[in-house]
Amino acid sequence: MRCSDGWVRQHLVEFAAGTLDEDQSGRVRIHLETCGECSGDYGIIRNLASIEVPDPGEDFWNALPGRVITEVKSAPRRFGKSLTPTFGPMWRPAGWAWRGGLAAAGLAALLILVLWPRGTTVEVPLPYPEAPFDLVGRVVDLGVEVEFLSDHSNDVALIDLSIDLNGGVSYEDLALFPDGSTLDELGFRHLDDDSLIRLEEVLDEMASEGIERG
Amino acid sequence: MERTRERECERELVQRARRGDDNAFEDLVRAHQKPIFSFIYRLSGDPEITAEVTQMAFIKAYSGLGGFRGDASFRTWLYRIAVNTFRNHVRDESRRSHQEVDDNMPSSDEGAFEVLNHQQERRMLWEAVQTLPERQREALVLRVQEGYPFTDVARIMRCSVGSAKANYHQAVQKLKAALGE
Numbered sequence: 398m399r400c401s402d403g404w405v406r407q408h409l410v411e412f413a414a415g416t417l418d419e420d421q422s423g424r425v426r427i428h429l430e431t432c433g434e435c436s437g438d439y440g441i442i443r444n445l446a447s448i449e450v451p452d453p454g455e456d457f458w459n460a461l462p463g464r465v466i467t468e469v470k471s472a473p474r475r476f477g478k479s480l481t482p483t484f485g486p487m488w489r490p491a492g493w494a495w496r497g498g499l500a501a502a503g504l505a506a507l508l509i510l511v512l513w514p515r516g517t518t519v520e521v522p523l524p525y526p527e528a529p530f531d532l533v534g535r536v537v538d539l540g541v542e543v544e545f546l547s548d549h550s551n552d553v554a555l556i557d558l559s560i561d562l563n564g565g566v567s568y569e570d571l572a573l574f575p576d577g578s579t580l581d582e583l584g585f586r587h588l589d590d591d592s593l594i595r596l597e598e599v600l601d602e603m604a605s606e607g608i609e610r611g
Numbered sequence: 612m613e614r615t616r617e618r619e620c621e622r623e624l625v626q627r628a629r630r631g632d633d634n635a636f637e638d639l640v641r642a643h644q645k646p647i648f649s650f651i652y653r654l655s656g657d658p659e660i661t662a663e664v665t666q667m668a669f670i671k672a673y674s675g676l677g678g679f680r681g682d683a684s685f686r687t688w689l690y691r692i693a694v695n696t697f698r699n700h701v702r703d704e705s706r707r708s709h710q711e712v713d714d715n716m717p718s719s720d721e722g723a724f725e726v727l728n729h730q731q732e733r734r735m736l737w738e739a740v741q742t743l744p745e746r747q748r749e750a751l752v753l754r755v756q757e758g759y760p761f762t763d764v765a766r767i768m769r770c771s772v773g774s775a776k777a778n779y780h781q782a783v784q785k786l787k788a789a790l791g792e
Contacts, residue, residue, distance in 0.1 A: 410755055441786045444736050445755045450649040451658050461644050462637035465669040 400434040409435065413442045621685055629676050636676070640669050643686065646757075647693050653752045654697050656741045668696040683766060690757070690767045694749060701745060732790065739789035743782050746770075750778035751786075 400406055405428045411417050412425040429436045621642070627635035647668060652661040672692050679688050740748060746768065753764040754775075765775040 410758065413755075414758055416758075437787050438783050441736065441783055441790070442755050444733050445740070445751070445786075448653070448733060448737060448756070450652045453648070453658065453662055457662065458641075458644060461666060461669070462640035464666060465640055465673060466633050466637060468666070468670050469673050 400432050402428050402432070402435075405429075405432070406435055406438065409439050409442050410446075413439065413446050618684075622681070625676070625679065625681075625685055628673075629679075636673055639672075639685070643689055644669070646686075647689060650690065650752065650757055651693055651697055653740075653756050654748060655700075656737070660700065664693070664697050664700050667700070668693045671696055687763055687766060690753070690759075691769070694767055698745065735790055736786060739786050743785060747778045747782035747785070750775050751782040754779050 405425050408417060408421065408425065412422060417425065429439055621639070624635045624639050624642075628639060644665065648661055648665045651664045651668070652658065655661050655664065668689070672689055675692065679685065683691075740751065743751065749768055750764055753759045753767060754761065759767065761772050761775050761779070764779070765772040768775055768778075770778075
């Protein structure tokens, strides 16, 4: 039988946590006696809430804050695997299917919009010594990392987008930007929340088109 | 009152950290490391992965501090980073889609023979949680174990409130089915 008391269903978590007032708790208690659906939900919630988390110990807690700072200071580029780009066949425009190229151009255009000036500048170390491409910009925000690399040829930038979005995807792509696009316009902008959501939508669209990430 | 003062204090720490005061950032880590660790553990079910992802999340928070605008609380912002960092990890380690539940299943001090069934039920539940799709698990953990209202769950997961609710309810239904309820 379907539950008819939506309020109770929405507040089972608070009931389990003991944060409802007396009247509200009474209402939930009475409801649970007669509603099989909610009592099933409540059983799950109560059991989940009681699962304990192992304590890694005081040494771990004491060391973590310092380790974070040390890690940042000593290895500024090691914020994620996507910060170590791979320079393989994917880097060669000749290997691109026309459809992928079009999609990348579309993505590039959207990124120009997304990355348009807002907020702070992010400086990056230049260049990657092991490659003929220079890292010309990187944006890090909310666990998302976007890199821009260029070969600086003929005012046309070859841009690599290593987008660590929604889970470690190193999205490696090339995009040809039209003459006149400046790297400053592209590489040193800060992503705000709305931009990230839009970027996510762009990537979802690309995924729905069957274009693989990474 | 106490809460307001805590928020003020935290805001000040964030501002100091943004100006490059590492001690302030260390204080922020200290204040949030345990909840973030617990949260990631409930998503991952693995203490070692949890330790690694927790550290990475704070590193990302440090490097992204300039982007924190204070629209959401610092805690909510951190949870968002933790979710993203955990997703990154899962994607990187694609093997983890059906991670085995290890022997680190939280133990109980209850001890009494009569609670054995309860413990078994919890173990089964824990195993079932680990096999939930990523988004459903996130919604479930954020709502039930972290106690966030759906508006915050949605904010942290970067989705609509409706989507957060749907993921949560699907998770609960799957768990009920897994436990034969």
